[in-house]
Amino acid sequence: MRGRDSELADLHRLAAGRDGGLVVVCGTGGLGKTTLAAQAAQQAETEGRMVFWVRWQDDPTRLAHDLTRIAQELGLSESRLHDAQNGRAALVDVVWEYLAAVPGWVIVLDNVDTPRNLGPDDELPGSYRGWVRPEGAGLLLVTTRDSAQDTWGPRACLIPLDPLSADAAGAVLRDAAPDAGTPEEAAALGGRLGGLPLALDTARRYLANPTSRYRTFTAYQHALGTEFGDLLGAQHPQAADPEVARRVVRHTFDLSLTQLHTDGYTLAHPTLFLLARLAPAPVPRTFLTPALLADATGQSATAAELDAALAGLHQYSLISTPAVPTTGSSDGQALTVGQVVLHPLVHEVIGLTSPPGTDRTVFHTALDTHLTRTVHDITGAGRAGWPTARLLAPHLPALLHRTPPTDFTTTRQVLNTLANTLRDAGAATGEHLLRQCVLDAETHHLGLDHPDALSSRNNLALTLRALGRYQEAADLHQRTLTDRERLLGPDHPDTLTSRNNLALTLRALGRYQEAADLHQQTLTDRERLLGPDHPDTLTSRNNLALTLRALGRYQEAADLHQQTLTDRERLLGPDHPDTLSSRNNLATALRALGRYQEAADLHQQTLTDRERVLGPDHPDTLSSRNNLAHSLHAAARRQRWRRPWRRTRSSPAR
Numbered sequence: 001m002r003g004r005d006s007e008l009a010d011l012h013r014l015a016a017g018r019d020g021g022l023v024v025v026c027g028t029g030g031l032g033k034t035t036l037a038a039q040a041a042q043q044a045e046t047e048g049r050m051v052f053w054v055r056w057q058d059d060p061t062r063l064a065h066d067l068t069r070i071a072q073e074l075g076l077s078e079s080r081l082h083d084a085q086n087g088r089a090a091l092v093d094v095v096w097e098y099l100a101a102v103p104g105w106v107i108v109l110d111n112v113d114t115p116r117n118l119g120p121d122d123e124l125p126g127s128y129r130g131w132v133r134p135e136g137a138g139l140l141l142v143t144t145r146d147s148a149q150d151t152w153g154p155r156a157c158l159i160p161l162d163p164l165s166a167d168a169a170g171a172v173l174r175d176a177a178p179d180a181g182t183p184e185e186a187a188a189l190g191g192r193l194g195g196l197p198l199a200l201d202t203a204r205r206y207l208a209n210p211t212s213r214y215r216t217f218t219a220y221q222h223a224l225g226t227e228f229g230d231l232l233g234a235q236h237p238q239a240a241d242p243e244v245a246r247r248v249v250r251h252t253f254d255l256s257l258t259q260l261h262t263d264g265y266t267l268a269h270p271t272l273f274l275l276a277r278l279a280p281a282p283v284p285r286t287f288l289t290p291a292l293l294a295d296a297t298g299q300s301a302t303a304a305e306l307d308a309a310l311a312g313l314h315q316y317s318l319i320s321t322p323a324v325p326t327t328g329s330s331d332g333q334a335l336t337v338g339q340v341v342l343h344p345l346v347h348e349v350i351g352l353t354s355p356p357g358t359d360r361t362v363f364h365t366a367l368d369t370h371l372t373r374t375v376h377d378i379t380g381a382g383r384a385g386w387p388t389a390r391l392l393a394p395h396l397p398a399l400l401h402r403t404p405p406t407d408f409t410t411t412r413q414v415l416n417t418l419a420n421t422l423r424d425a426g427a428a429t430g431e432h433l434l435r436q437c438v439l440d441a442e443t444h445h446l447g448l449d450h451p452d453a454l455s456s457r458n459n460l461a462l463t464l465r466a467l468g469r470y471q472e473a474a475d476l477h478q479r480t481l482t483d484r485e486r487l488l489g490p491d492h493p494d495t496l497t498s499r500n501n502l503a504l505t506l507r508a509l510g511r512y513q514e515a516a517d518l519h520q521q522t523l524t525d526r527e528r529l530l531g532p533d534h535p536d537t538l539t540s541r542n543n544l545a546l547t548l549r550a551l552g553r554y555q556e557a558a559d560l561h562q563q564t565l566t567d568r569e570r571l572l573g574p575d576h577p578d579t580l581s582s583r584n585n586l587a588t589a590l591r592a593l594g595r596y597q598e599a600a601d602l603h604q605q606t607l608t609d610r611e612r613v614l615g616p617d618h619p620d621t622l623s624s625r626n627n628l629a630h631s632l633h634a635a636a637r638r639q640r641w642r643r644p645w646r647r648t649r650s651s652p653a654r
Helices: 005-016 034-044 059-074 080-085 092-097 166-174 185-194 197-208 219-229 250-263 266-278 291-298 303-315 343-349 360-380 382-395 399-403 405-425 428-446 453-467 469-490 495-510 512-530 537-550 554-571 577-592 598-613 620-650
Strands: 021-026 050-055 103-110 137-145 157-160 323-328 335-344
Touching: 005 021, 005 034, 005 137, 005 157, 005 219, 021 034, 021 059, 034 050, 034 103, 034 137, 034 554, 050 059, 059 092, 059 197, 080 092, 080 323, 080 512, 092 335, 137 428, 166 197, 185 219, 197 219, 197 250, 250 266, 250 303, 250 343, 250 620, 266 303, 266 335, 266 343, 291 303, 291 360, 291 399, 360 382, 360 405, 382 399, 382 405, 399 405, 399 598, 405 428, 428 453, 453 469, 469 495, 469 537, 495 512, 495 537, 512 537, 537 554, 537 577, 554 577, 577 598, 577 620
Parallel strands: 021 137, 021 157, 050 103, 103 137
Antiparallel strands: 323 335
């Protein structure tokens, strides 16, 4: 019962209450539903309640017999049973009328994974006309994989089980193998196993066996990287027996998929396998289309069938589908992005075995084609595509790894395109993942000195700076600058870009004079080579001004920012992100000069425009909001200081 204190307390409260009712412990296979129910039943029995355990065997006739016997043990009279036998009353009504009148009992109905078979006919138990009802004076406790409230009705209290936390999972492992490592190592393994109690049970039994090859938490965790299928996903010779299958990690998920297929969700398994071939990260719901499924499986698929498959997988807790507010729209409304999420262990286990008839080559070709198409759609959508871009990023490295050498350049560009979109969105973490992946692949295919690899090295360093990893960024920029000067010469545009970016990172490290010297050199060279109106020249002038402000040379900085803002408004327009940056930087320089109200007015204008152009949650917008607050605070502080100063000055001398 490690990590289940809250759920156990809820069951204890319900069992001890006077109102009775129906409680449903639900969740995917392997979460320990039966174990939790058994512990709750033991507590109830210890406290004097009559406890009965019924294992659902997919047979409503057997269930009717079991519940009737329970009612008899609780005192149901033979005469009332005769009424049912003679047709004067329905047996189910007779039993439940009596259970509604007699308190002090707990009935556990375990493993009800085919709730439609509870009767009558094909009705869901939530109609409360069959053998599962909420009217009892005692507590009816059902365990099931079906977590839909509609299945169990509005009066059922659902207790969904989640995986255990890493610490609780580690405690489970240490209970069985206390000498296998530290609590931290146990928690790390517990996290790797996704906190799934069935997987933890498999691992702890393995570690407790003195003949096992791996005897420590760390060794077992490392072995999962190469022997996952043998340790957790192996076939079992008796897997056809449902009771055996429930005790094997791989087959406990197969039971759910088999039931979904039997219930008519024929696309459930292919859809789940498709998700398992993506990265273990949230998947944008919009990426999952009937066309993708049809191309990957060769089966026809409609939107309604795909919706039904996802609903069935969600109902059996094989996926979760949170709608997470990711960013804001131009009208201030939150944009929600539908997501599909697999439990990490479900992801690994389902990926071991293809559904019948699956051609993995065709499957991956379809997957890669649709990933590429989605990236193009995202980049064409502007800001509206940013939320989906954030979610799609973890799934693209596999696309590059699978691509043949002949398609390397095209596929690499897909990753670069999405990385650029993430840069615009201010999503540095996702961008870093893609930049590193591209650089690694280019280094392998093209070599360290290839111009494309140098560009990717520069881009990765920029992302490191955006993440606040300034020293790593500076080191990488310095190496790139040295290599570009050697290979391209000191006046090549790429060399000037590297010098500019190194200077930016030195400024972030507080090495202001070094940064100013590099920026001045770069500005002089760009004016000579590119002209005063080139965007790169304007960038150098802006960056030099920022560094001068850091050195305390405020008036020089303000003059340069004003010049750059004027030129950017003329050349790029008032709404270009670079123009907005110049306006923000000028305002900051004015604040440093003590011109607080002018600074506040400029920051307010910039904030309004950034909210409109970039959205309310973009990092630049948040920066503008922060800068406006600082300027308003400084202006208000000056006003508070001036008022008493003026009163003192105007007072007559004494």
